[in-house]
Amino acid sequence: MKPLTVQDLKAITAGHLVQGSEEVLIQHGAYRLKQVKRPNTALFTNKPIVNWKDFESLYPIVLVTDRLYSQKEIPEQIIIIKVNDIDEAYWKFINFYRNQFNIPIVAITGTSGKSTTKEMIKHILSAEKNVVSTPLSSNSRTASLQYLLNIDDDTDAAVFETAVGSPGDITLAGEYFKPTIGIITNIGAHHLNYCKTLEGYIQAKGEMLDIISPTGSLILNDDDSNTSNIDLSKFQGRIIKVGKHQSCDFRASNIRYYKNGMLFNVHHKKKLYEIYVPGFGEHQVYNALAAIAAIYEMGLPISLASKQLQSFRKLNKQLQVFKGINNSVLIDDTWNITTTSLEAGLKVLNALGEGKKKIAIIGTITDLGSWGYIIHEQAGELIAQIGVDVLITIGEHASIMAVHAIEEGLTSPVHIFKNSTLVYKLLDKLVDENTIIFIKGDMYSKEVSKLADDLKLKKSSTSE
Structure with a gap:
């Protein structure tokens, strides 16, 4: 302060x-x-x-x-x-404090990818600037004052996550941070226990438009269907689109898996840049595109982003790859679970598991309220569409996705468990060196997270 x-x-x-x-x-x-x-x-x-x-x-x-x-x-x-x-x-003090600093402030929201995108921006900026940010995946509404007061005269830029637990959360964050750049990474289905409907959740995410400075910029994932439902007509600032479509301001092409991450081209203003970012999955490309767009808006060159992203370190328990039991490959994705991140993870499983037996272990999706049954059915439909060789679900609600995956045509073996007690014994029989395991849950499911740790043959990630 x-x-x-x-x-x-x-x-x-x-x-x-x-x-x-x-x-x-x-x-x-x-x-x-x-x-x-x-x-x-x-x-x-x-x-x-x-x-x-x-x-x-x-x-x-x-x-x-x-x-x-x-x-x-x-x-x-x-x-x-x-x-x-x-x-x-109190608000006189907040406004006075924030208005002392004429620096770029980025606010990031999204169903998934916001922590990674925030960390990417911070990592790129840190090469030349003193950056303040929300720590790791923390984005508590009650800590907004502390996040703001971390800015002082030595701060060159700030990057904050603005999560949505209920309607009004982003608006409140805006009262503190008054961002000059806003990012919406994507919008899936989450926190429906408070937002009530998907439309309500989209509207809550859309509060981002109201908190950005009129001279500021909004960075959107142009390939995300739910984000396209936000009414942009009243936004006074610059809209910057990232994605794979020709109309995007920052366009990705030639996306491929490379070593322990993704290699792709970025097209911007008739120039072409080759970018490598650690971390598997096409979703990681979208995170990097948003980060590149943000630092470019701050006046930094894309070449700096290209250089810095090569040394980016992924967040813990977010599609981290380890050596697993019986010399298998284990993908630990037990930080958070939404249908958006589940789809991304299953696609990574398929890409990395080509020619291997692919096992998916999936826990319950939380914070859904009365939408729990429908969203778990949608998750089952995703599983059936993308496909796995063995499906294991843990938790009463997770069983809904297993049953619906079968109804949607999944013919692979399916194992339904109320808890994780017997899962390790089953896996010990199923798994060998030609197996890849994808385990998906969230930080609140201690038994799924513990199972992921138990399945690791050693503690050091092979993808670092």
């Missing part, structure tokens, strides 16, 4: 000092008491606080509040700024 004094904060929030010194320096911010982790934190709250003694090691704390406290309630080491409305004061 760029430090400011109590006197500064008093002026920003239009408050008045009730207790303490105006000269105290503020170096951190919080809007919940449990977020106060270090001294010199400004805490915005009107909640009653009775356990100040637990925070003595973190004094001085600057309390910004519209609550009336008696002097007996609060220790004298707590600086108090009294404001008329705590919410109004």
Whole structure:
């Protein structure tokens, strides 16, 4: 955080000092008491606080509040700024802080690929710039303040994930970050327990258009059918399309698997660039295209992206390739599961498994609410269309996809398990050196994730 004094904060929030010194320096911010982790934190709250003694090691704390406290309630080491409305004061502070920095800020959303795309952009920019970002796959709404305050005078650019758990999430993130560049990687079916319908989920993702600066840019996957349902008519900035179609601003062609990643050509403004990016699958090409478009919008050359992407390191448990039991090949994709990422993973399984026995182990898709049955049926249809030699499902809802895959014409052996207890024994019988295993689940399914770890013959990934 760029430090400011109590006197500064008093002026920003239009408050008045009730207790303490105006000269105290503020170096951190919080809007919940449990977020106060270090001294010199400004805490915005009107909640009653009775356990100040637990925070003595973190004094001085600057309390910004519209609550009336008696002097007996609060220790004298707590600086108090009294404001008329705590919410109004908080957002005055947020707006003041964000407006201090005239730097490119990228906001990324999408059903899948947002963490990878964010990390790619960060990796490319880091060659020449000081970059702030959301850490790894973290994108908690409650941490937006901390993400914003990580920006200071040394920051050249920032890249933030803006996830959708429910409608309004991206709009709220925009209040903090005010991005100059927005990216929608793709839109599948996810978080339908709160968004209710696929249309509602698409609309929630489409909030990205409303938070980008009017002079900013929106980067879209032109080949994604759900993204094409977003109404772009009111967007005032530049629309940049990435994909395989001739009309795309950044177009990929000649896509092929190469060593431990993907090799492809990028066409932009009548120039051709050859790009290699670690990580298997055509979806990785789309992630790289979005990252290239973003850094180009910041004024950096595509040649820099080409050079930097060669040393990009994939995220843990996202289509990582290992040596598995009985000298098989194991693809660990147990970070997240949606129909979008499942389709991408099955295509990687088919590409890498040519000439091998292909086994898919798939867990339950979460956060679907009343849409659970339909989405699991759609997953079963994908499995039948793409095909596997052996299908294993783990979990009660995952069984729906197994049954529907059979109904859709899958003739391969199918094994349905309520839990993972007996799966390892089955695999030990089925698997040999001519087998490739794809295991798909999410971070919340501990038993699927543990099974993936148990199936690894050694801990070092062959694709690093």
